[in-house]
Structures are given as structure tokens and as C-alpha cells.
Amino acid sequence: MSKAHLSPAQLDAFQRELDALRAEVAGDIGQRDAEHIRGVVASARAHAVAGRSLLMFGFDPLSFAAGVLALAKAKILENMEIGHNVLHGQYDWMGDPTLNSQTYEWDIVCASRDWRKTHNVEHHNHTNILGKDDDYGYGLLRMTGEQRWTWRTPLQPLSYLLLALLFQWGVAIQDLKLGRWFKGRMQPGELRQRAAPFLRKARGQLFKDYLLFPLLAFWNWPRVLAGNALANLIRNLWTNAIIFCGHFTLDAQVYSKAEVADESRGAWYLRQIQGSGNLEGGRWLHLLSGHLSHQIEHHLFPDIPAPRYTEMAPRVREICARYGVRYNSAGFWRQYLGVLWRILRHALPLDRRPAGLAPATHAEA
Amino acid sequence: MQIQGQTQPKPLARWLRSRWLHPLNDAVAWEQMLCAINPMWSRRDYPARVLAVIDETADTRSLWLQPVARWPGHRAGQHVVVEVEIDGRRLHRSFSLSSAPTADGRVRITLKRQPGARVSAWIQQLRAGDVLRLSAPQGDFLAPADDAPLLLIGAGSGITPLMAMVEELRAGGRHAPLVLVHICRNEEDFIFGARLRELASRWPAFDLRVHFSAVAGRPDAVALTRLLAGTGHCEARVCGPRALVAAVESLYRAAGVAGRVRSESYRGRVLPAADGAASAHAVHCTNTERVFTAGADTSLLQAAEAAGLQPAHGCRIGICMSCQCRKRSGSVLNLRTGERSSEPDELIQLCVSVAQSPLELAL
Numbered sequence: 001m002s003k004a005h006l007s008p009a010q011l012d013a014f015q016r017e018l019d020a021l022r023a024e025v026a027g028d029i030g031q032r033d034a035e036h037i038r039g040v041v042a043s044a045r046a047h048a049v050a051g052r053s054l055l056m057f058g059f060d061p062l063s064f065a066a067g068v069l070a071l072a073k074a075k076i077l078e079n080m081e082i083g084h085n086v087l088h089g090q091y092d093w094m095g096d097p098t099l100n101s102q103t104y105e106w107d108i109v110c111a112s113r114d115w116r117k118t119h120n121v122e123h124h125n126h127t128n129i130l131g132k133d134d135d136y137g138y139g140l141l142r143m144t145g146e147q148r149w150t151w152r153t154p155l156q157p158l159s160y161l162l163l164a165l166l167f168q169w170g171v172a173i174q175d176l177k178l179g180r181w182f183k184g185r186m187q188p189g190e191l192r193q194r195a196a197p198f199l200r201k202a203r204g205q206l207f208k209d210y211l212l213f214p215l216l217a218f219w220n221w222p223r224v225l226a227g228n229a230l231a232n233l234i235r236n237l238w239t240n241a242i243i244f245c246g247h248f249t250l251d252a253q254v255y256s257k258a259e260v261a262d263e264s265r266g267a268w269y270l271r272q273i274q275g276s277g278n279l280e281g282g283r284w285l286h287l288l289s290g291h292l293s294h295q296i297e298h299h300l301f302p303d304i305p306a307p308r309y310t311e312m313a314p315r316v317r318e319i320c321a322r323y324g325v326r327y328n329s330a331g332f333w334r335q336y337l338g339v340l341w342r343i344l345r346h347a348l349p350l351d352r353r354p355a356g357l358a359p360a361t362h363a364e365a
Numbered sequence: 366m367q368i369q370g371q372t373q374p375k376p377l378a379r380w381l382r383s384r385w386l387h388p389l390n391d392a393v394a395w396e397q398m399l400c401a402i403n404p405m406w407s408r409r410d411y412p413a414r415v416l417a418v419i420d421e422t423a424d425t426r427s428l429w430l431q432p433v434a435r436w437p438g439h440r441a442g443q444h445v446v447v448e449v450e451i452d453g454r455r456l457h458r459s460f461s462l463s464s465a466p467t468a469d470g471r472v473r474i475t476l477k478r479q480p481g482a483r484v485s486a487w488i489q490q491l492r493a494g495d496v497l498r499l500s501a502p503q504g505d506f507l508a509p510a511d512d513a514p515l516l517l518i519g520a521g522s523g524i525t526p527l528m529a530m531v532e533e534l535r536a537g538g539r540h541a542p543l544v545l546v547h548i549c550r551n552e553e554d555f556i557f558g559a560r561l562r563e564l565a566s567r568w569p570a571f572d573l574r575v576h577f578s579a580v581a582g583r584p585d586a587v588a589l590t591r592l593l594a595g596t597g598h599c600e601a602r603v604c605g606p607r608a609l610v611a612a613v614e615s616l617y618r619a620a621g622v623a624g625r626v627r628s629e630s631y632r633g634r635v636l637p638a639a640d641g642a643a644s645a646h647a648v649h650c651t652n653t654e655r656v657f658t659a660g661a662d663t664s665l666l667q668a669a670e671a672a673g674l675q676p677a678h679g680c681r682i683g684i685c686m687s688c689q690c691r692k693r694s695g696s697v698l699n700l701r702t703g704e705r706s707s708e709p710d711e712l713i714q715l716c717v718s719v720a721q722s723p724l725e726l727a728l
Contacts, residue, residue, distance in 0.1 A: 019703075023703060035453070042401075092689065093453075093454060102689060302684050
């Protein structure tokens with residue numbers, strides 16, 4: 001599927017329509033959105049208390065399974081629907097310091113400050129631009145023929161599996177730019193400085209799940225330890241799957257730096273749509289994915305409260321249809337299998353493009 | 366033997382607050398749970414329950430409030446910041462306390478409905494039993510402690526802190542002369558008029574002088590001098606619009622006793638947004654005490670950087686929120702969304718906002 005090419009005049013009209021949609025929804029933001037996010041915060045806390053209690057006080061396998069699932073759900077809600085969206089500034093308008101993008105600290109090993117930089121500034125600005133968007137393959141995976149193939153690339157199904165299992169750690173060390181350090185292009189002092197917030201955060205997270213709560217359970221500690229590890233694992237696998245479906249499905253486009261030089265705002269919108277992919281499903285899918293199931297709407301309007309994406313999606317789709325822009329949307333399994341296929345396919349030295357496009361593995365600082 | 370725990374927080378309390386115990390000691394979570402049961406149990410700020418609502422004039426209403434017992438208590442002339450939540454947004458406004466301190470801790474705020482002032486209108490429609498949040502009492506707009514002649518000058522709703530002072534002085538059994546000059550439109554507009562007239566009739570030391578501007582016009586310098594006749598530039602407290610405060614201050618300055626006036630001026634109304642004006646506006650950074658100018662064609666971020674400031678920033682196209690900043694006052698236009706921010710204390714994005722009026726930013 002190739003990219004849509006709109007004339008500058010069409011791009012301007014396209015931008016005006018999307019801006020008008022944003023303005024309409026932004027004008028309606030209020031009580032309903034505040035109640036939603038507070039409700040999710042309460043729900044995540046209730047799931048955490050229930051999950052940790054079941055693990056701590058139960059003895060049987062059934063309550064173990066229920067405890068793990070409840071704790072995993074608590075962690076997923078906090079990570080996706082609360083943390084991700086609050087850190088985007090979606091609820092800053094409420095004036096509630098506990099839901100403010102500049103002060104919120106989410107419950108994963110990645111320090112909020114690092115993530116705001118790698119995600120909000122770098123990824124959302126340079127979405128799917130090879131060499132500028134570090135999220136594209138995470139400097140680890142070759143997801144398109146335009147990225148360079150090296151002797152390590154055939155191992156990428158394995159490295160993807162590791163990344164999926166340890167996803168929160170992968171996200172956490174992204175801003176350390178370890179690639180530069182390995183190549184000797186970073187002083188140890190700079191690395192120490194970059195790593196400090198991450199190390200502080202990771203220490204607290206490890207202490208909580210693998211020391212504090214197991215100790216509180218006395219003789220039940222192995223059960224709590226295992227339960228916490230499993231809940232973290234489930235959260236890692238789920239968030240990884242959702243996030244990979246966002247930009248690496250079969251129809252998601254990539255861009256070269258030359259293509260986006262002097263990009264208009266309309267072209268920026270177009271790139272956000274063509275570089276993203278949506279997941280279709282029920283309300284639970286949208287909530288547990290932090291509404292990243294509406295990745296297209298999220299990339300167009302990252303600061304609009306996420307539940308609004310559901311009502312915006314049909315209208316974005318309709319606008320795209322009128323301009324002949326492909327709107328990439330399908331069910332979870334179809335999209336995720338597409339992601340896995342891309343990982344496998346590009347592990348082989350097929351589809352190698354001639355030189356001319358900057359290889360993404362040479363990410364520039 | 367040394368007494369421990371006097372200067373430093375107790376080791377136990379420090380340990381309980383330690384980050385290592387998170388999430389067990391998550392103060393926010395506990396607070397929100399308590400609030401869900403009863404909003405008066407909150408430990409954040411000082412919740413206060415509305416006891417009674419009283420109409421003072423056609424557009425002015427008083428609310429008697431009962432703050433939680435740990436509220437520090439105020440002195441006449443002080444104000445509180447009131448927090449309300451309207452349509453999901455937390456908003457803060459300052460209001461003078463219009464009552465003298467009482468034994469049971471009840472306080473009164475008195476609000477006049479102003480066109481375009483959403484918060485006052487919202488508070489006015491509260492009923493007995495509703496809860497709002499107060500800050501600790503603030504401000505040093507107090508009556509002097511000595512028993513010397515005192516002059517109080519208020520205009521419109523500027524009477525509120527002065528009313529508290531009058532009641533406090535009355536309760537203290539004052540005998541020294543107390544002059545209250547009040548300026549308002551007409552008799553119907555005279556807040557606390559009945560109560561003040563009754564006090565004046567029974568309290569020989571209290572001299573009430575009222576100026577109705579609907580009849581006599583806005584008091585000019587001559588009229589003001591006449592209203593203040595015989596007060597001999599004694600210690601004065603003024604509360605009202607900036608113009609009135611400035612007029613009284615210049616009278617005292619001319620007499621060489623500028624130090625005897627203490628004033629409080631309510632913040633100007635919402636500033637009208639200038640449309641299409643290509644003029645530059647002064648931007649006052651309240652944290653760094655820096656001032657720069659920003660035109661209507663450059664973003665505040667660019668203007669600040671051109672002036673040598675280095676505000677935090679990220680994408681520069683309005684999506685990452687890194688440059689978000691609290692606007693204390695003034696009006697800005699967000700070029701990306703077309704939204705206008707003209708209420709005080711709103712968050713704005715520097716990289717896509719242009720000044721539409723003089724601004725105060727928390728930079």
C-alpha cells in the first residue's frame with residue numbers, strides 16, 4: 001500500500017477539517033472526562049488492592065490466578081489509560097496536580113521525565129521517520145527494507161521475544177542511548193547522568209514488587225514474589241503487543257528525512273495517519289490499551305482525553321475516505337500477526353533497498 | 366540530657382513517609398479514599414461546609430462557612446483562596462473574609478456577581494451543606510493594634526474586609542474615632558448598609574460616611590478630600606478599585622505621610638482580548654522577575670528566548686507539553702487550537718501561544 005500524495009491545497013483543506021474536529025471536541029471537554037479518569041484511577045487502585053490481597057492471603061491456585069490477573073490489570077490500567085495519557089497532558093486542564101503531565105510519576109521502571117522526552121518530544125514529533133524516530137524498531141529491529149541488514153539481523157525474532165518479555169525495561173533505558181555508549185561515542189560521565197533517574201526509579205520498583213510485598217506476606221512470600229513477577233510479565237507482553245501494533249503493522253508507512261523536510265502541518269497530519277494503525281474491538285480493548293487502539297486519533301490529537309478518540313474515529317475515517325487516504329484499521333490478531341510477519345520477513349536480507357535513504361541504525365543524536 | 370525530636374521530624378514519621386514504603390503510604394490515595402466517604406475528612410487544604418446563604422443586595426450574596434477544626438483562624442482584613450471545581454476544572458479565587466473571628470470558627474465570605482466572572486457566579490449558587498476548600502488565611506491587610514483614630518475607605522465590594530474590621534473593633538469595645546467612608550452606586554447597592562447604619566446609631570465613636578455615585582458621581586479629588594474631612598491623615602485602610610487606592614495614596618503622599626495608608630485592590634476583571642492588534646505586550650515573569658515584550662506575530666517561547674530566557678521546551682509545535690507554563694494573568698491566543706485563555710491561573714503552551722494583552726507568567 002503506497003502513500004497518498006495530496007496537493008498542497010488539498011493538504012491545507014485536510015488540515016482545516018482535522019483542526020475543526022479537534023476544536024469541536026476540545027470545546028466539549030469537561031465533567032465527563034474528569035469523572036472518567038478519576039474512575040479509572042479508583043478502578044486501578046481497587047484492582048491493585050484486590051490482586052495483592054489475593055496473592056498475600058490466599059493459598060489455592062485459583063486465588064493465585066485471580067490475584068495475578070487483578071494485579072496485572074491494575075498495572076495495565078495505570079500504565080496505559082492513566083500514565084500514558086496523563087503524561088501526554090490530556091488532563092492538565094483539570095488543574096489537579098495528581099493528574100498533571102509535568103508531575104505525574106507512573107508505576108513502571110521508566111522515569112516519567114525520560115519518557116516525556118523520548119516519547120512525547122521525539123516519537124510524536126518524528127513519527128516513523130527513519131533515523132529520527134528511535135521508537136521505529138527501537139534501534140534493535142529491522143522492520144522495513146529501508147533499514148540496514150547486518151549479521152545480527154537474523155537474530156531479531158529472538159531479540160524481539162526478549163524485548164517483549166522485558167518491555168518496560170526496554171522503554172526505561174531508551175533515553176540512555178546505550179548504542180552510542182557501546183560505540184564509544186559517549187563519555188561515562190554522561191551515561192551516569194542519563195542513567196540516574198532510571199536507576200532511582202528501577203530501584204524503587206524492584207524493591208516494591210520483589211522485596212516489600214513478599215516480606216509483608218511472611219511465609220507466603222514465594223507466592224507473592226511469583227505473582228508479582230507474573231503480573232509484570234503479563235503487563236510487558238500486553239503493552240508491547242499494543243505498542244507494536246501502533247506503527248509496525250503491514251500497512252504502516254515509513255518516511256525518510258528528505259521526505260519530511262519543510263513538511264506542512266497538513267502533511268504532518270497525513271504522516272501521523274499513514275504511519276499508525278488502529279485496532280478494532282470492544283470497550284475493554286480500548287480501555288486496556290489506554291485507547292492506543294485508536295493510535296491514528298492519538299497521533300493526530302495526543303493531548304485530547306483518550307476516551308474521546310472513540311467518538312472521533314468514525315469522523316477521521318470519513319475525512320480520510322474523502323481524500324483517498326488509507327485508514328489502517330483491523331482486529332487485534334490480524335494486526336499483530338502482521339507485526340510478527342514483518343519482524344520475521346525483515347530478519348532475512350530480502351527487500352534491500354539501494355543506498356540513498358539514511359539507515360535507521362545510525363540514529364543521530 | 367538532650368530532648369530529641371524537637372527540631373527534626375521524628376524518625377518514625379520520616380520512616381513512614383519514606384519512598385520505599387510506596388504504595389502503602391500513598392498519601393494521595395488515602396486522601397482520595399477519605400474524601401470519597403466524607404469530603405470534610407480531607408487533609409488537603411481546609412474543607413469548609415456552607416452553613417447559610419444570605420442575600421445582601423440584588424447581586425451580592427454572603428456565605429457562612431464552617432471550616433474544619435484545624436483551620437488556623439483568621440484576623441479581620443485577611444483573605445482566603447477558595448478552590449472550586451467547575452465542569453471538571455479546579456479553579457482558585459481569592460475572597461476577603463467579611464466576618465470578624467468568631468469563637469466557633471465560622472467565617473463569612475461575601476461575593477458580588479460580576480459580568481463574565483464564572484467562579485463568583487458558581488459559588489453564589491451553592492446551598493447549605495455544600496463543601497468548598499479554603500486556603501489558610503492570608504494577607505497583612507490588618508487594622509493597627511493601637512487605639513488611635515482609624516480611617517477605613519471602601520468602594521463597592523471593597524467593603525468586605527473593612528466590615529470584618531468594623532465588627533472586630535466593635536467587639537473589642539473601641540472608643541477611639543473610627544471613620545468608615547463607603548462609595549457605592551445607591552442605597553440598594555450598599556452591602557451591609559442596614560447593619561452599618563445600626564452600628565453608627567448606637568456606637569458614638571463610629572462615623573459612617575456614604576457617597577452614592579449614582580447621585581453625586583464618582584468622587585474626584587475634591588469630593589474625596591471632602592469625604593475625608595477631619596480625619597487628619599490618620600492611619601488608613603483602603604480597599605477598592607485601583608483608581609480609588611491611587612487617589613487616596615496620592616492625598617497621603619502629598620501630606621508626606623504615605624506610610625500611613627495600607628491598601629488592597631481587587632484584581633482587575635478579565636482583560637479584554639485585543640483583536641488583530643499587532644502591538645507588543647509586556648510579559649512579566651513572576652519567578653525570575655524578568656520582563657520582556659512579545660508581539661502578536663511571535664510565540665511567547667520565541668519572544669522569551671529572544672530576550673535571553675531559556676524556558677523548558679520540546680517539540681515547538683504544541684504537542685509535547687514540555688513548555689507548558691502557568692499564566693498568572695492576561696490573555697493569550699493558542700495559534701494551534703484557536704483557543705483563547707483569558708482567565709487567571711491557566712496553563713498555556715509557550716511554543717504556540719501569542720500574547721493578546723500584558724501578561725504575568727510563572728517563569
